[in-house]
Amino acid sequence: MSDPLKFERAGDDERINLAVGQPSIDLIPKKMLQTAAARAFNNAPEHAFNYGDPQGEPIFRAALALFLQGQGQTNARAESLFLTGGNSQALDFVCERFTQPGDVVLVEDSTYFLALQIFKDRGLNIVGLPYDADGIELPALINAIETHKPRLLYTIASFANPTGLSLAEARRAEIARLSKQHDFIVAADEAYQLLHFEKPAPKSFSHFLTDGNILCLGTFSKILAPGLRVGWLEVSEALMPRLLASGWVNSGGAINQMASFIVTDCLQQGAQALHLSTLRHTLAARAAVMQSALKANLSELATWTAPEGGYFFWLRLADSINTDDLVAPASRASVGFQPGNFSSANGHHPNYLRLSFAAYGVTEIETGIQRLRTVLRQH
């Protein structure tokens, strides 16, 4: 398996690097952020520059709750929200607060490759769960719960990385119930929850907060700007004290105080909601372009399901192919993708690959897929 930990950024070399799950520069509303930053730094309460409320400033949490309500998370409340440095930081933090090395974490197998690294960093034992078009298969989950007594279940609930699939609403409700019954924590990574193309994603796990031990992870990285490093956890009253008991959070006073005020301004002005609406259209258009390009170039070499939201296509090649072996030839052909086994706890799905349509515009997406065809044909 290739080293999954080398940081890669679209645009750092000549490649059209469809491996990287980041927004392209033109998806980031720089002008809006400049205005928001100027206003935030001029208008923020004086204490904003000092240590802040470890949970995140009330003004940020109130604006975020209103925004989430407007996006259909009707029960979002300022008291249930906790400022994070984005979903990966939040996931590591959840592990800090709720797990011990040696604990079992259940994941969709396939899942976010760096989540797997985070769990390894924490000494957790990762158990992969099978999934179908509606997400995690419940009989297998129940079996895994009984066999492994997990401490944590990590799910990318909507438009998942890497599969693009969403967990059906009824399964969310059942997973919440099971988490209470069997005393484990559900970390629901909803980085892509709001990035639907037409039909909204199934109901956020935030609707099941009190039905189970749910921590709902949201982020502005995919819908505003990753560089701000602002995200949130939404949790029940029962779980919040565990977050607030962290020594380093208390000491620092809030992970990213000033950036949260910039986001607050974007929320209060309605700019975030407007931007999100534009973003959905742009991503939908890019997904459509990638779908056409794939059909035109790879229909004899691969199968896939067109995603209904998020950032990714997940392609299945012939069973004889290990996509790890294609990374170097692809790189020589100036195209990048993420090999399937990156996303598996158990090295499954070696004949899959992940493509992001977020990091490049339509012309580059078309060119990238053409290059990929050349690589696959020559293999």
Next chain:
Amino acid sequence: MSDPLKFERAGDDERINLAVGQPSIDLIPKKMLQTAAARAFNNAPEHAFNYGDPQGEPIFRAALALFLQGQGQTNARAESLFLTGGNSQALDFVCERFTQPGDVVLVEDSTYFLALQIFKDRGLNIVGLPYDADGIELPALINAIETHKPRLLYTIASFANPTGLSLAEARRAEIARLSKQHDFIVAADEAYQLLHFEKPAPKSFSHFLTDGNILCLGTFSKILAPGLRVGWLEVSEALMPRLLASGWVNSGGAINQMASFIVTDCLQQGAQALHLSTLRHTLAARAAVMQSALKANLSELATWTAPEGGYFFWLRLADSINTDDLVAPASRASVGFQPGNFSSANGHHPNYLRLSFAAYGVTEIETGIQRLRTVLRQH
């Protein structure tokens, strides 16, 4: 022991809360930050708004290296620096990368109370070391190394919290040597390193990077603005790969990308260096006022050594007194302090208390000390 984890902010109630180790609002250069933020958001490279280099952007690290060189850390190099979210985040991160639950961490006993909480959160066993006016006593350290086989030594090397004392240069060199000989990590918290009043602090641990297993922790929280949540680790070439292998850091791409660009602007413009110079004078003046007020009000009730830098006075009361018992009466008298046993791994120093002169101006410091006298007299 009182709950050490309640977040307290100067100005959140009627008290003059000399417990809190934060800068007062007027010590934070709001205008300078407004200008820097505007420039940073307008001039930053486009990728600044996206995921960044996990180590921190080269432009930030280069500006920081130059600044540190200018402050006497003559060997500071961009390649040795790593962006953090401030020293407490950095300390937790160091624990993540270098310790396992059950490992032993050595600390000065007394030390930063939330560092103790961070170590407890990580399941570490804390062993306190005695200190004299020159910091950690080496014979006791050597004994502790042999007895406990520590994984980590945490020291607040200069103008320490809570004692105000500094570790002598020769001891730093010897501790570096011992860390290599006995294979443990030194986390040198230098939050106050640059905050001398007259004579600079002993040489930063950054000068001993390659002599031992040293991680040098610096932060802009005490010298610019805590709300930015920007700090740094300085480490040798040998240790850097361990930091960069973190899943969540790789995933996020840098803990606090945009805020680091704001700081970069302050560094590049020379504004940080100028502000630091003013800050030293202000803190020195406040320390002098606190020293006078203590002499006038508490000379019969307490003993102390006037600090030569940093944020804190560390007062010893009669052996019969437990300063924990004074917190409530002091709060009723509208004054706050931090009880001595907060700072001890083993509940030592119950007859001590910590006062910060950073969070209030001179008039409030004088009033606060007068109130404290009333409380102590009535006890």
